[in-house]
Amino acid sequence: MAEHEEHTGHGQSYYVRIWGILLALLVVSIVGPVVAPAIEEMAAGVGAHAVKGWMITLITAFGIAIVKAYLVAANFMHLRIEKRYITYLLITMLMLMLLFFAGVSPDVMRHEGTNWQNVAAEQEIDRALKAQEAAGAESHGAEGAEQH
Amino acid sequence: MSARPIATTRSATGIATGKLAVWWVVGSEIVIFGGLLMSYLMHRLGHPEWADYASHTNPWFGGINTFVLLTSSLFAVLAHHAAEKGDGKKAAAWLVGTCAGGLIFIGIKAVEWTIEISHGYTITANGFWQFYYTAAGLHALHVIGGCIIMLIIANDARKQLELHRVELIGIYWHFVDIVWIFLFPLLYIAK
DSSP: OHHHHHHHSOOHHHHHHHHHHHHHHHHHHHHHHHHHHHHHHHHHHTTOTTOOHHHHHIIIIIIHHHHHHHHIIIIISOGGGSOHHHHHHHHHHHHHHHHHHHHHHHHHHOSEETTEEOHHHHHHHHHHHHHHHHHHHHHTTTHHHHHO | OTTSOHHHHOOTTSSOHHHHHHHHHHHHHHHHHHHHHHHHHHHHHHOTTHHHHHTTSOHHHHHHHHHHHHHHHHHHHHHHHHHHTTOHHHHHHHHHHHHHHHHHHHHHHHHHHHHHHHTTOOTTSOHHHHHHHHHHHHHHHHHHHHHHHHHHHHHHHHTTOOTHHHHHHHHHHHHHHHHHHHHHIIIIIOO
16 A cells, blocks of 8 residues: 555545545536536526636536546556656647648638638538428438438 | 566556556557547538538437447446456446447448438448448447457356456447447538
């Protein structure tokens, strides 16, 4: 025990505590987007129109995912006490991921630009949105399955 | 000692070679899953019709599975804790517990996918469901692979053999957990 705590700096109860925090964060990430519209309404009621539901979803779902990932990496994977270059290796890989997004996303997220147009994507969006509208609240969503 | 290959014992980098190899695997996996998730994200943002498709995933399944994986990660780190103390039997028991978490995760996923497929949300339904099954499927394969390796390591640990490997499979397992931490909001929460 002493040897392990010397190595990692932590005992068994420390890991259980981290797990407890992770579970609390999980609950917030599920509840956050559910209550987001109500919070937006309440904020608007007191004049805080800048607070939007999508911001709360973004923070509670994705912001908390980053915090959870950090807690697991730092404490369970022991990155906190690992050689620094491992952290640099992992950050480099994350940077490559962002580089990929930065390079490719303009062509995927936009459907037209200077001298080009993604006709297939535009047609599919148009078709799908019309189909969803026609299908109504009850049965929409499965239409993609039926038509392909 | 002399029977062990040099590559498994030397540590010119300051990290035991086996552990360094696992970190290298994790680095490679970041690019694999990262590429997949970034592709999903850019399509999701570029296709407004996907919001409707995404509304058909069940956050209860995703939430319970997140709980299961987080708990199995706790078991994996407790296995490491026991291995560091030199208690192979306890480490093996925690590893079996971790593996049980993985199996529960796969079981829940099987039920979830059966329901979705029976409702017509198959991998050929549309782009959203293609990404959904590819990303979650690739992740599930990592869970299954991890479980198999974990049981082999647990069998050795039980006999007080190769206890350092308990930490190595733990690092891998925590990474699989982290991937799910990001898959969960992407596939289940953002509607």
